[in-house]
Amino acid sequence: MANIRIEHVYKHYGKEKHPVVKDFNLDIRDKEFIVFVGPSGCGKSTMLRMIAGLEEITEGGIYIDDQLVNHLPPKDRDISMVFQNYALYPNLSVFENIAFGLRMRKLPKYEIELAVKKASRILEIESYLSRKPRQLSGGQRQRVALGRAIVRNPKLFLMDEPLSNLDAKLRVTMRMEIIKLHQDLKTTFIYVTHDQAEAMTMADRIVVMRDGIIQQIDTPERIYSLPSNTFVAGFIGSPQINLIEGRIQANARGDLEFVTSRLRIAIHEANAELLRKHERVDRTVLLGIRPENISLEALFSDAVITGKYRFTELMGADRFIYLDIGQEQLLSARVSPSVRFEPGASVRLGIDSLKTLFFHPDTGERFAD
Amino acid sequence: MNVLLRNSIRRFTLPRLLFVVVMLLFAVFMLLPIVFIVSHAFKPYDELFVYPPEFIVRRPTTQNFIELAQITSGSIIPISRYLFNSILISAATVLLTTIISAMCGYALAKQPFPGRKILFATIVLMLMFAPEVVQIPRYLVVSGLGLMNTYPGHILPLLALPVGVFLLKQFMEQIPNALLEAARIDGATEFGLFLKIAVPVCMPAVATVAILSFQNSWSNLETSSYFMQDDYMKTFPYFLSTLTSNLANNVARQGAAAVATLIVLAPNLIFFIILQRRVIDTMVHSGIK
Ligand SMILES: Nc1ncnc2c1ncn2[C@@H]1O[C@H](COP(=O)(O)OP(=O)(O)OP(=O)(O)O)[C@@H](O)[C@H]1O
Ligand SMILES: [Mg+2]
Numbered sequence: 001m002a003n004i005r006i007e008h009v010y011k012h013y014g015k016e017k018h019p020v021v022k023d024f025n026l027d028i029r030d031k032e033f034i035v036f037v038g039p040s041g042c043g044k045s046t047m048l049r050m051i052a053g054l055e056e057i058t059e060g061g062i063y064i065d066d067q068l069v070n071h072l073p074p075k076d077r078d079i080s081m082v083f084q085n086y087a088l089y090p091n092l093s094v095f096e097n098i099a100f101g102l103r104m105r106k107l108p109k110y111e112i113e114l115a116v117k118k119a120s121r122i123l124e125i126e127s128y129l130s131r132k133p134r135q136l137s138g139g140q141r142q143r144v145a146l147g148r149a150i151v152r153n154p155k156l157f158l159m160d161e162p163l164s165n166l167d168a169k170l171r172v173t174m175r176m177e178i179i180k181l182h183q184d185l186k187t188t189f190i191y192v193t194h195d196q197a198e199a200m201t202m203a204d205r206i207v208v209m210r211d212g213i214i215q216q217i218d219t220p221e222r223i224y225s226l227p228s229n230t231f232v233a234g235f236i237g238s239p240q241i242n243l244i245e246g247r248i249q250a251n252a253r254g255d256l257e258f259v260t261s262r263l264r265i266a267i268h269e270a271n272a273e274l275l276r277k278h279e280r281v282d283r284t285v286l287l288g289i290r291p292e293n294i295s296l297e298a299l300f301s302d303a304v305i306t307g308k309y310r311f312t313e314l315m316g317a318d319r320f321i322y323l324d325i326g327q328e329q330l331l332s333a334r335v336s337p338s339v340r341f342e343p344g345a346s347v348r349l350g351i352d353s354l355k356t357l358f359f360h361p362d363t364g365e366r367f368a369d
Numbered sequence: 370m371n372v373l374l375r376n377s378i379r380r381f382t383l384p385r386l387l388f389v390v391v392m393l394l395f396a397v398f399m400l401l402p403i404v405f406i407v408s409h410a411f412k413p414y415d416e417l418f419v420y421p422p423e424f425i426v427r428r429p430t431t432q433n434f435i436e437l438a439q440i441t442s443g444s445i446i447p448i449s450r451y452l453f454n455s456i457l458i459s460a461a462t463v464l465l466t467t468i469i470s471a472m473c474g475y476a477l478a479k480q481p482f483p484g485r486k487i488l489f490a491t492i493v494l495m496l497m498f499a500p501e502v503v504q505i506p507r508y509l510v511v512s513g514l515g516l517m518n519t520y521p522g523h524i525l526p527l528l529a530l531p532v533g534v535f536l537l538k539q540f541m542e543q544i545p546n547a548l549l550e551a552a553r554i555d556g557a558t559e560f561g562l563f564l565k566i567a568v569p570v571c572m573p574a575v576a577t578v579a580i581l582s583f584q585n586s587w588s589n590l591e592t593s594s595y596f597m598q599d600d601y602m603k604t605f606p607y608f609l610s611t612l613t614s615n616l617a618n619n620v621a622r623q624g625a626a627a628v629a630t631l632i633v634l635a636p637n638l639i640f641f642i643i644l645q646r647r648v649i650d651t652m653v654h655s656g657i658k
Contacts, residue, residue, distance in 0.1 A: 052550075052554060053554075054550050054553070054554075073553075074550075074553050075554065075555070075556040075557070079554065080554060080555075081550075081551065081554050083547040083550070083551060084547075085547055087545065087548050087550070087551040089548065089551075089552070089566060089570075090548075091566075091569035091570055091572070092569075100552070100555050100557075100565075101554075101555035101556055104555050104556035104561065105556050148555070152555075
């Protein structure tokens with residue numbers, strides 16, 4: 001049960017001039033699953049550690065349930081945290097690892113016993129309670145770390161890349177378990193990752209960060225379909241969104257078109273209005289289109305793009321093909337896995353012009369209503 | 370069983386075998402002085418003076434032990450008093466030195482405070498000083514503090530063990546910060562972090578420091594000879610050494626001397642063996658990389 005409010009938080013390490021976290025503002029509702037995502041070194045861990053109380057806040061305020069916690073030590077914040085390297089106490093058994101926090105809080109013996117049993121049942125680690133951490137596999141260790149976090153019933157869970165040391169398959173399993181845990185515990189979660197798949201599958205809301213600055217805070221769906229800038233657009237989604245630089249021009253009939261040296265794509269009515277509003281006619285823009293919104297079928301006959309086939313990536317249910325369209329970057333498109341092309345073949349594709357996004361060529365901001 | 374044996378034999382390739390043999394020889398070589406001391410204590414007089422000296426006793430006898438017992442029974446102060454002094458002093462020294470070294474090492478490794486670099490450099494520098502260099506200043510300090518003929522006079526000069534601080538600081542630096550942070554979130558106090566996490570995780574090093582400290586204090590003669598004028602305040606090893614000192618050209622008491630050496634050495638050995646098991650045990654159990 002916790003609302004967290006983060007207001008204008010800055011972080012400088014030591015005498016460093018450049019802030020590691022800059023003007024961070026976020027309101028987290030009770031029971032929300034928030035994911036911080038961003039490339040390595042963008043300040044996700046630092047922000048999380050400030051919420052935990054492990055790192056000093058240079059400027060600004062963090063409130064848990066409307067109480068300013070800037071100077072509250074971690075143990076008084078009623079939080080628990082799961083670390084990337086598990087951070088299990090090597091000298092203690094699994095049982096004692098989980099019980100540690102309760103013992104520190106001087107709970108009666110039978111209550112500790114009960115709580116540890118319950119937590120270990122939820123995480124299915126009952127059978128190795130007497131083992132030492134070194135006798136466990138990575139996945140088991142992670143479960144113990146989760147057990148240690150949930151046993152105290154904190155109001156806030158913090159997790160810093162808890163799955164990044166696990167192999168791909170186990171990561172997916174544990175991802176599901178954490179989602180389930182969140183549903184069962186009905187507690188606020190803040191989860192740090194640089195894996196966009198984790199962010200997309202787990203989050204109620206995603207906070208995308210870059211160089212210590214929040215780029216966008218939104219639901220996974222909106223982050224994906226309406227990224228606020230080219231960075232977010234490029235960071236979320238795999239293969240990456242296609243970005244094509246070109247000019248906006250009006251044709252003889254007065255309709256807007258997106259033009260490059262080799263392409264001419266009609267712009268959908270809704271987007272045309274937007275571009276006019278932002279006065280982009282006769283100026284350059286970046287057009288963004290996701291691979292799945294480009295198709296082989298001539299569905300979108302008004303926005304056709306032609307390119308030379310280069311190579312393909314088969315991903316089981318989908319095949320992605322890469323085309324040379326005279327831009328620096330190859331254009332990726334999703335097609336049916338049964339389709340095959342000869343190298344160098346000329347391929348015609350249709351673009352779903354309703355799904356195109358337009359970004360400012362210099363700032364990278366998306367033109368929005 | 371047979372398969373196991375065959376497997377282990379097959380694993381012994383020639384370079385490996387060579388390595389084992391060399392290491393074995395080395396180990397035997399390291400063991401020689403101890404073998405000699407033990408065997409020496411059981412030699413009858415004629416064997417003690419054989420030239421060239423022989424390693425292994427031919428006709429073991431307990432005659433030397435009896436001789437030592439006779440000599441000691443002649444002393445005015447009962448031998449139990451010396452033993453009591455020694456045990457008390459060693460126990461206190463080991464306990465305090467280990468605690469102090471561990472706390473100091475932890476602070477230097479994990480608690481940033483201004484000037485800790487220079488403090489650590491100073492401690493490392495102290496490793497360079499031979500004990501003889503500090504004898505006179507030490508005497509002045511002990512007498513200045515009025516610790517002559519007191520137990521603190523025995524204990525205090527031995528408490529500072531730079532090697533111990535150095536060792537523990539290096540070990541504690543290896544503790545992942547996340548471990549301490551996890552404990553902090555779990556509700557441990559700063560002292561709890563030290564006691565419940567840092568010390569158990571660094572148990573091999575802590576035990577090593579205890580061994581070093583014991584060796585340092587048990588066979589220490591310096592405090593008894595310089596700071597203790599009253600006989601009843603002196604230690605057991607000191608007492609034994611006086612019994613058998615100035616024997617260079619003397620035939621008498623050589624047997625007692627041999628036994629005395631063994632008795633002074635034995636606790637060191639036993640203490641080491643007890644703690645050594647602990648050292649290896651924790652090394653195996655701690656999951657630290
Ligand atoms: N103790 C520190 N002292 C100085 N700079 C630090 C410290 N810790 C982190 N930094 C710097 O702060 C920046 C953000 O670090 P942070 O650990 O928050 O990144 P991150 O987003 O968690 O990255 P990753 O995904 O690699 O974990 C980095 O540039 C890092 O070099
Ligand atoms: Mg990080």
